[in-house]
Amino acid sequence: MINQTHLLSSVTELMEKACTMLPDDVHAALSQAFEREPEGSVARGTLETILQSARLSREHGLPICQDTGVPLVIVRTVPGPVMFAVESAVREALRRLTEKGILRQNCVDPLTGRNTGDNIGEHVPQVHFLPAHEATSIGVMFKGGGSENMSAQYALPHAGLGADRNLDGVRKCVLDAVFQAQGKGCSPGILGVCIGGDRASGHLIAKETLFRRLDEPNPSPVLAKLEETIVEQANSLGIGPMGLGGRTTLLGARFAAAGRHPACYFVTVSYSCWATRRARIELDDEGRISRWL
Secondary structure (H helix, E strand, C coil): CCCHHHHHHHHHHHHHHHHHCHHHHHHHHHHHHHHHHHCCCCHHHHHHHHHHHHHHHHHHHCCCCCCEEEEEEEECCCCHHHHHHHHHHHHHHHHHHHHCCCCCCCEEEECCCCEECCCCCCCCEEEEEEECCCCCCEEEEEEHHHHHHEEEECCCEEECCEEEHHHHHHHHHHHHHHHHCCCCCCCCEEEEEEEEECCHHHHHHHHHHHCCCCCCCCCCCCHHHHHHHHHHHCCCCCHHHHHCCCCEEEEEEEEEEEEECCCCEEEEEEECCCCCEEEEEEEECCCCEEEEC
16 A cells, blocks of 8 residues: 655655656767767857766755646546645645755746746646556656747648658647757757647657657657657757757657547657656555666
8 A cells, every 4th residue: 555655755855856866868868969969169168067967966956947847747547546646745845845945936926927836836737647457656757947938739731841740740830849949948858749639638749759759769750750850850950958059959858649629730859958857666555666767
C-alpha cells in the first residue's frame, strides 16, 4: 500500500532533480554542438556559457534557469486510490519547492492578475493519468514560458506556406515554426511534434514526446527519417544558439502521429528550450523510488 510520506518524498526528489539537473542526453547533445561550432565564434562561446551554467546548477542544486517553468506531470498507474495520492503529493511537493526557492512563483490568476504564490491554481498543475498494468511511474517536465510562447499549431493545407496535407507539408510547417522563433525560445531547442489529433490532444501529445530521450530512436522509420530531416534543415538556417548565429539551432526533434478527423489535419509544434527539464521515476508498492527511468 502507498505510504503518503514516502510518496511525497519521492515526488519532491523527482521535481527537484528535474529543475536542477539537465538530463544527460541533453547535456551530451549540447556538448556535441559546442564541438561543432568554430573556435572563437559567438555560437561556441554561448554554448560554453550554457554548459557552465548547467554544471553549476548540478553541483550546487540550483535551478537550471531562473524561469522554472510550468509543471507537466504524466502518471502511468493502475486506476485506483493511488491516483488521488499521487495528485496530492504533486501539489504538496510544488508548494514545498516553491517555498524553498527551487521553483519560481509561476502561477498567475488570469482574472485578478494576482500570483497565487505557490504554483497552485485553477487547472494547475496539469496531472495526466494514463493506464498501466504494472508499477506506477511518474514523469515531470518544467517548461519555460519563453519556449511555450514559441510553440505553434498549423492546419493543413496552409496556403501561405504552400503546405499540402502530406509529410512535406508537415515539414514546411515545422521549419516555419523554427524560423519564426528566431532563437526567442532560447535555442538550441528541442521540438515535440504531433501530426494529427485534434486541437487539444495535439498540444498534449506534442509536449509528451519531449519525454523521449534524444538518443532514443523513433520506432516509426518514417517519423525517424522526418526527425533527421527537420534537424538537418533547421540547423542549416544559421539561427544558432540564442538566435545569435551558428550551426546549431535544434538539438533534436521528437515526432508522434495521432488519428485525425477526415476534415482536419493539424500539425502541432511544442518548442522546448535547451533547458529541457524532465525526469521520470518508477515507484515501489510503498511509494519509494525503485528506479530512475
